[in-house]
Amino acid sequence: MSKEQSMQTENETEVMEEQQDAQAAEEMKQDINAEVGAEQVSQESAEQLQERVAALTAQSEDYMQRLARSQADFDNFRKRTIREKEELGKYASSKLISELLPIVDNFGRALDTRPEVEGSESFVKGVEMIYRQFENVLQAEGLTAMETVGQPFNPEFHQAVMQVESDEHEEGIVVEELQKGYMLKDKVLRPAMVKVSG
Structure with missing residues (x-):
């Protein structure tokens, strides 16, 4: 090779x-x-x-x-x-009680203006008994009247319709109640109409 x-x-x-x-x-x-x-x-x-x-x-x-x-x-x-x-x-009874409040007011007004006529005492006593009975039924349902005179004005409970000068009370105190206010249990059913010191 x-x-x-x-x-x-x-x-x-x-x-x-x-x-x-x-x-x-x-x-x-x-x-x-x-x-x-x-x-x-x-x-x-x-x-x-x-x-x-x-x-x-x-x-x-x-x-x-x-x-x-x-x-x-x-x-x-x-x-x-x-x-x-x-x-x-x-609060189921609140509507009915609200409608009954004017009747309660009228009972109060009627008793405030008692007639001074002879023989009317038994009639007045009868009306007072009916009024107390009516109040007791409403109280059993939880209705209570507010105490307002002398209390400080509170817009949650009071409706001021007038402001007046007062030497007895300091400013912002309820001096007169024009229409009663009511509570139903723990709720305001109707505020009180009041005069307030200014």
């Missing part, structure tokens, strides 16, 4: 080795890419799974908060309904 043939064979062998090395490197590169790709796919799957779990957890917490708010709203509604029912029962 000549030197040239030997060199050519060596060159061919080198080329073949280089090609084999290149092919092996390419295969190695493909294997590495495949492994990295699989790892990335599994990593992406894990990240997607974590994101899905986080989204579902947030949604679950949102539903729990909504449920808690709904339960609280229902609880408040139930309590308010019970309170309104109790209040309705407590």
